[in-house]
Amino acid sequence: MSLGELGVLLSEQPLLALTIVAILLGAASPMLAMSRPRLGAGMRNAAYLGLTAALLLTVAQLAGHNGRSEAALWLDRTRPAEIVGSETVITMRADGHFWVEAQLNGEAVEFLVDTGATYTGISQHTAQRAGIAPDPGDAGVILDTANGPIVARMATAGTLRLGGIEAHELPIAIGPDNEVETNVIGMNLLSRLGAWRVEGNRMILTPKAA
Incomplete structure (x- = not known):
């Protein structure tokens, strides 16, 4: 897959893009933490927030598709x-x-x-x-x-x-x-x-x- 095709895929799948970015930030934060502790900690926290947001959005999306679920009724x-x-x-x-x-x-x-x-x-x-x-x-x-x-x-x-x-x-x-x-x-x-x-x-x- 070319970079252009990857960019199109991620633009069409914002939850996937958010998850990938959060994982990359989480993976990079330990390497930066040794030389730049504050930046590493900030990246780690951003990764946690990104993964949490992706999880919540995924749950909301699934609830929306299941129109009879209690979550769907609450959101609707x-x-x-x-x-x-x-x-x-x-x-x-x-x-x-x-x-x-x-x-x-x-x-x-x-x-x-x-x-x-x-x-x-x-x-x-x-x-x-x-x-x-x-x-x-x-x-x-x-x-x-x-x-x-x-x-x-x-x-x-x-x-x-x-x-x-x-x-x-x-x-x-x-x-x-x-x-x-x-x-x-x-x-x-x-x-x-x-x-x-x-x-x-x-x-x-x-x-x-x-």
Whole structure:
């Protein structure tokens, strides 16, 4: 292999390049330590750091390829929706669900898009953070959840925005903190759209025409 081919290979494989450099520094540091102790020690420390970084990056890369691993789920954080033309696109996370960071009354809130949920629902803690209180005279409503039926209080969100979608005066269910672990976007929001569909690992939301 020529030097040019080696250079191309290392440029395409940064982890390999980092590992090789770290190994060379580690091998050269003892020879320099005798005549230049500080330089030798610095090279040795740089080699240790390089090898550690290469190991951590390799683990992260492997976790990314294994989409169901706990590491992959931890690394795959919830992001805001993407706007593509007139459509809003939510990308599936590693757990196989559609999560999105939305703005609820101006507060960043993580939501699971749940097409099986009748109402958009939030926890009491999220409601307090977004300045949402139960509607006057609300007597509560029983909702079926994954953990069984709960009694939720109905409220009204001023605005809920995700990507290019913005809902005003949206009915929203507030569940007890000890029974609601996940904020969900339900069908009462999706039904306000012009259309929504799932294509592969993307959920595509189309606003209703003005």
